[in-house]
Amino acid sequence: MKYILILTFTLLLNACAIFGEPTELDDTRGLSAERIYQMGAAKMTDRDYVKAIEYFTKLESRYPHGKYATQAQLETAYAHYKKQDPVLAVAAADRFIKLHPNHPNVDYAYYLKGLAIFTERGIIEKATKQQVSDRDPRALRDSFMTFKDLVTRFPKSRYAKDASQRMVYLSNSLSEHELHVARYYMKRQAYLAAVNRTKYVIENYAQSPGVEEALVIQISAYDLLGVEDLKNDTLRVLKQNYPDSALLNKNAPTDERIWWKFWESMY
Numbered sequence: 465m466k467y468i469l470i471l472t473f474t475l476l477l478n479a480c481a482i483f484g485e486p487t488e489l490d491d492t493r494g495l496s497a498e499r500i501y502q503m504g505a506a507k508m509t510d511r512d513y514v515k516a517i518e519y520f521t522k523l524e525s526r527y528p529h530g531k532y533a534t535q536a537q538l539e540t541a542y543a544h545y546k547k548q549d550p551v552l553a554v555a556a557a558d559r560f561i562k563l564h565p566n567h568p569n570v571d572y573a574y575y576l577k578g579l580a581i582f583t584e585r586g587i588i589e590k591a592t593k594q595q596v597s598d599r600d601p602r603a604l605r606d607s608f609m610t611f612k613d614l615v616t617r618f619p620k621s622r623y624a625k626d627a628s629q630r631m632v633y634l635s636n637s638l639s640e641h642e643l644h645v646a647r648y649y650m651k652r653q654a655y656l657a658a659v660n661r662t663k664y665v666i667e668n669y670a671q672s673p674g675v676e677e678a679l680v681i682q683i684s685a686y687d688l689l690g691v692e693d694l695k696n697d698t699l700r701v702l703k704q705n706y707p708d709s710a711l712l713n714k715n716a717p718t719d720e721r722i723w724w725k726f727w728e729s730m731y
Contacts, residue, residue, distance in 0.1 A: 492519070497527035501536060508539065513547040534564060541576050550584035553577075571614060575623035578610035582630065601641045608634040632671070639665050639674035646681050650724055655685040676706050680727050687720040695720065 492500050504519030520536035520543070527533050541556035557577035564570055581603055611627040611634070618624060642665045649658035662678035662685075669675070679702040686695035699720075702709060710716060710727075717726050 492522055492526075497523055497530055497532040500526070501532040504536065504539065508543060511546070513543040516543045534567065537563070538569060538573060538576075541573065541580075545576060545580050545583070548583070550580040553580035554584075571618040571621040571623060574610060574614040574617070575621075575627060578607050578614065578627060578630070581607040581610060582634075601638055604634050604638055604641075608638065635669045636672045636674070639669040639672035639678075642669075643674050643677055643681070646678070647724070647728070650681060650685065653688075655688050658682075658685045659689075676702070676709060677724075677727055679706070680709075680711055681724045683720050684722070684724040 492503065495503075500519055500523040504516045504523065507513070507516035507519060517540055520540045523536045524533045537556065537560045541553050541560060544550075544553035544556055554577050557573045557580065560567070560573045561570060561577070564573075567573075584603055608631055611631045614621060614627045615624050615631070621627075642661045646658045646661035646665075649655070649661065659682055662682045665672070665674055665678040666682075679698055683695055683698045683702065686692075686698060703712060706712070711723055717723060
């Protein structure tokens with residue numbers, strides 16, 4: 465809803481230009497929807513994304529129905545993405561998905577939305593020089609879920625393969641964030657909270673490299689909590705799935721309570 469409101473406000477501002485000073489867009493008077501679309505597409509080719517968005521907005525306001533207006537909505541999302549305005553790109557993609565859920569190119573709208581959220585996260589990281597483990601990972605989760613929707617709804621989409629690859633990166637990053645918090649809880653002796661974080665990693669990011677450490681932390685936390693049955697069950701899972709784990713070799717400590725500290729010291 466936030467993204468939709470932002471896009472609506474932007475479209476209103478663009479529409480208000482009709483009543484202002486004469487602009488380059490005045491040359492669209494009397495032109496067909498196809499011709500205005502072609503002019504917007506030409507601006508896209510020239511990488512003049514601001515003007516392209518203005519043409520597409522003009523097209524949609526004059527000819528709100530038909531294939532050119534629909535395509536203009538999708539092009540608007542892409543133009544916002546290309547001019548590095550991820551918030552408006554997501555808003556435009558969301559709008560397209562809501563208006564045209566059965567459109568042949570709606571899979572591209574999902575893909576573009578996922579990319580825009582992914583890009584928004586990257587802009588924040590570059591600006592703040594912070595890692596994902598140090599910040600609220602909401603944007604990463606949103607991007608992951610959008611790509612997941614794409615892959616689930618359109619498994620044969622031309623964008624499904626790339627979306628899947630991005631999901632792997634996002635899954636690993638989100639797993640690392642949860643482990644970062646779990647380590648913090650262990651140091652604070654909040655062992656039950658640490659267990660909950662590791663469970664989330666195991667249940668939601670089962671293919672990430674962080675699962676091994678999640679099991680290690682879980683074993684240590686259960687040991688410190690005195691829950692022997694759950695500790696032993698988790699230890700069996702670790703041995704079964706990671707028989708070559710460094711924590712199972714002769715140099716590892718025998719006291720599960722310090723396993724997670726031993727693990728941290730290795731990396």
